[in-house]
Amino acid sequence: MALGTLSSLGLGSKVLNxxxxxxxxxxxxxxxxxPxxxxxxxxxxxxxExxxxxxxLRDLKSSASKLGDYSTYLGRTSNVIGDALKATISDGVPTQDIKIDVDSVATSDINEMGGKYESRESVFSQKDSVLKFHHKGRDYKIDIKAGMELGEVAQMITDTTNGEVLGIVMKTGGSNPYQLMINSKDTGESNRVYFGSTASGNIVPSGAIELKDGDFNITLKDKKGLEKTLSITLPRTSSNAKSQDNAQSLKDAIMEAIRNNADFEGLLDEEINIGIGGANSDALTINDRRGYAIKIxxxxxxxxxxSAENQAATQEDLIVATRSIGAGKIKGTITIGSVPLDLxxxxxxxxxxxxNAKVIAEAINNIAGIYxxxxxxxxxxxxxxxxxxxxxxNADADSKKALESLGLKSGTIMDYAKTQSELFKIRKVQSAEDARFSYNGISMKRPTNTIDDVVSGVNIELLTTTPPDKPAVINITRNDEAIVESVKNFVESYNELSLKLDEVTRYDEDSKIAGIFNGNSDIRMIRPSxxxxxxxxxxxxxxxxxxxxYGLALxxxxxxxxxxxxxxxALSADPKGTQEFFNGSVKTLEFKEVQVDxxxxxxxxxxDRLLNGGNARLKILEESLTKDDKKLREDRKKAIQQLDTRYDIxxxxxxxxxxxxxxxxxxxxxxxLMIDQSVAKK
Incomplete structure (x- = not known):
């Protein structure tokens, strides 16, 4: 039907509109x-709803799962008595008290150069010099050129060692406030920085060792610079001694021999240093910071x-020419010391x-004190x-050319001992040492202050030493507070669920109003179960x-x-019984082990039966409601379509x-009208 016809609906009848x-x-x-x-x-x-x-229910299950999980009862808490250490304890560590006596904490090596400078950009030295040191089995030589800045020298030390030894410019105060520090990156005796001459051995053997006169001799220079040989003696060690134990015994014997010799008074731990570690953690290191030769x-x-390769740390020659001397006449004059030599x-x-080489060497040997x-x-x-x-x-061209032809260069050259005493003036501020402590009476040492390998799950950070006979105590107890908190959460979740169940299943006799799930067995059975x-x-x-x-009531x-x-x-009085009642236990029934929940x-x-899996009751209810919703919306759509069709017709x-x-x-x-007109005509 045309729209115009429908739009005029009712004009004829005045009723059908x-x-x-x-x-x-x-x-x-x-x-x-x-409906x-x-x-x-x-x-x-x-x-x-x-x-x-x-x-x-899921919140309640989360709390129930935690309380029903064995790992909940492995939770641990710790308390440290004393300020010598901090401790963190992993779950499952047996409850106990651990006594720790800290004799010394692990330290890094800290050394200061004696020179003071106005700024980081100040010239370190007007002379060429070589800084030699030994670290973790490696020898390093830092060639410091005349005119290099203080900051450049510090950076060169760090770069040369790949950051294992740190060159640091520190502002210490005063009119010339800047000073060069040379420190090890890590702690522990094996991270010591040895300046000068160093003889580093291989691993000391395990098992019994004994030293008598002539078995192990060390030749060092005493405080007067004279060579002295020390014969090291050592009583027989245990046949069960480990390599590290023997290295420590040998170190102690050497230090005792030096300490007991008046010629070496004041040198031990200053100019002469004995250590363990380096390339090998159980090896011995002997060092003379003055740069003098060491012979073993x-x-x-x-x-x-x-062995033959490391039995000696020789003192380097002061000058070694860069080229061999040529034949024929050499013209020019050079001055060595204060004596001119007309070549x-x-x-x-x-x-x-x-x-030529022979006559020039003889001429130099005639100069007093020079060889x-x-x-x-x-x-x-x-x-x-x-x-x-x-x-x-001399200033003339022949003399300059002659000096070059001999492989020498102008300047004042100092050996390491001279450089150490006049330029470097290295002072040991702190020696790298292992942490030494006792763990429940058992003596131990570690290269760091983080101790995590004594008992699995016990991590200790040493902070300072303990007073004599006053060990730090780590109390490890079960974390009952976590269990109490879980029970609190369970009770809270249960009551929230209970209120919601009351709301959706209620029936008011007076108002005749029922909750949305009143009469629904799937919902009503939750509380009884x-x-x-x-x-x-x-x-x-x-x-x-x-x-x-355990304090719970309904x-x-x-x-x-x-x-x-x-x-x-209850937790304090019977922790095991509480765990078994909450979590479960294994019982032996008829000679079989049975898990009792x-x-x-x-x-x-x-x-879990209510919530999870294809047969979960609430899951089935959810699917049923979803299916009903879909059908109702389809029915509504069909009903509207039917009404649309009916009322269009x-x-x-x-x-x-x-x-x-x-x-x-x-x-x-x-x-x-016709009738009216006919009547009118009459």
Whole structure:
């Protein structure tokens, strides 16, 4: 039907109009659509409340799962008596008291250079020098060029050792406040930094060792700079001695020999240092910070880790020429010390290279306190009594060329001992040491202050030493507070669930209003199933256990309460019994071990049956509500489509009826007009 016809509906009949159709449709919607809408609203409310109930149940299950889990009862807490250490304890560590006597904490090596500087950019030295040190089995040489800045020297030390030894410019105060520090990155005796000459052995053998006169001799320079040989003796060690034990015994014997010799008074732990570690943690290191030679000999030197390769730390020659001396006459004048040498008078045209080298070396040897020789490569080697030699060429070109041809260069050259005493002036501020402590009376040492390898799960950080006979005590106890907190959470979750169940299953006799799940067996059975578990009793030889023993109770309204003090007392009095009642235990029945579930394990299992898996009752209810919602919405859609069709047809029929009525009315009006006109003519 044309839109114009429908839009004029009712014009003919004055009755069959849109208002009539709307009223008829509203009546049909009230009887067909609104009941479906009400069911949809109820379904949505059920789904919403089911989500809330499920959420409360999951919260309850979380607490029940924790209390029903064996690991909950492995939780530990610790308390440290004393300020010498901190401790962290992992779950499962046996409850106990651990006594720790800290004799010394692990330290890093800290050394300061004697020079003071105005700024980090100040020139370190106007002379070329070489800083030598030994660290963890490696020898390092830092070539410091004249004019290098203080900060550059510090960075070179760090870079050369890949950060294992740190060059640090520290502001210490005063008119020249900056000073160079040379420190080890890590703690422990094996991280000591040894300056000067160092002899480092291989691993000291385990088992019994014994040293008598002549077995192990060390030659060092005493406080007057004179060589002295010390014969090290050592009583027989245990046949079960470990390599580290023997290394320590040998170290102690060497230190005792030095300490007891008056010629070495004041040198030990300052200029002469004895340590363990380096490339090998159980090896011996002997160091002379002054740079003097160290020689190790004896019948058992090799057996104790000092082979031919490492039996000596030689003092380096002061000057070794960079090239061999040539043949023929050499023109020019050079000054060594304060004595000029006219090379033209010393050498001849027909001289061979070896002849020239010989006469020049002899001329240098005639200078008081300065010594020269020619090595196998034909190069000059020069030393001096003072550890210092000055070499200069005259200003003329021949002299400069002559100095170069000898492989020498102008300047004042100092040996390491001289450099140490006049330029470096290295002072040991703190020596790298192992931490030494006793663990329940057993003496131990470690290279760091973090101790995590004595008992699994016990991590200790040493902070300072303990006073004599006053050890730090670590009290390790079960973390009952965590258990109490879990029970509190369980009670809180249970009561939240209980309130929600009351709300959705209620029925008010006066108002006749029922909760959305009143009469739903799946929801109504939740509380009884949990109450049955709550009422669990366990009969032992001495008592009947129930949750009431641990401070839990249910009132007449189904609300749960907790007496915390009662629970704490039960946990303290019988921790194992509490764990077995809450979590479960293994019993032997008819010669078989059987797992007996505790009360909270049962709660967890019951809640799991409600919530999880394809056959879970609440899961099935959720799926049923979802299915009903889908069907209701489909029914509503179909009902609306049917009404739309019905009232479209009705509107079209009304339009047809209205058109016919309009035509009839028009015809009647024409007849009436004709009658009226006929009457008027009479």
């Amino acid at each position: 849109h208002d009539v159709i709307d009223k008829l449709r509203q009546a049909d919607e009230a009887s067909h659509i609104k 479906i809408d009400k069911k949809i609203e109820e379904n949505v409310e059920k789904q919403t 089911l989500v809330a109930i499920t959420s409360f 000999e004896g019948n058992k030197a090799r057996n104790l880790g000092f 033209a008078t010393l050498t001849k045209e027909k001289n061979s290279a070896s002849q 020269a020789k020619v090595n196998d490569e034909g190069k000059l080697v020069i030393n001096s009594d003072t550890g210092e030699v000055s070499i200069f060429a 949990l109450t049955r578990i709550f009422s669990t009793n366990v009969v032992t030889e001495t008592e009947i256990k129930s949750l009431a023993k 009132d007449e309204k189904g609300r749960m309460s907790l007496d915390v003090s009662k629970l704490q007392m 505790g009360v909270f394990k049962k709660f967890d299992q019951e809640l 009705m509107a079209q029929r009304f339009a047809a009826y209205d058109s016919q009525i309009s035509k009839t009315n028009n015809a009647f009006s024409s007849v009436q």
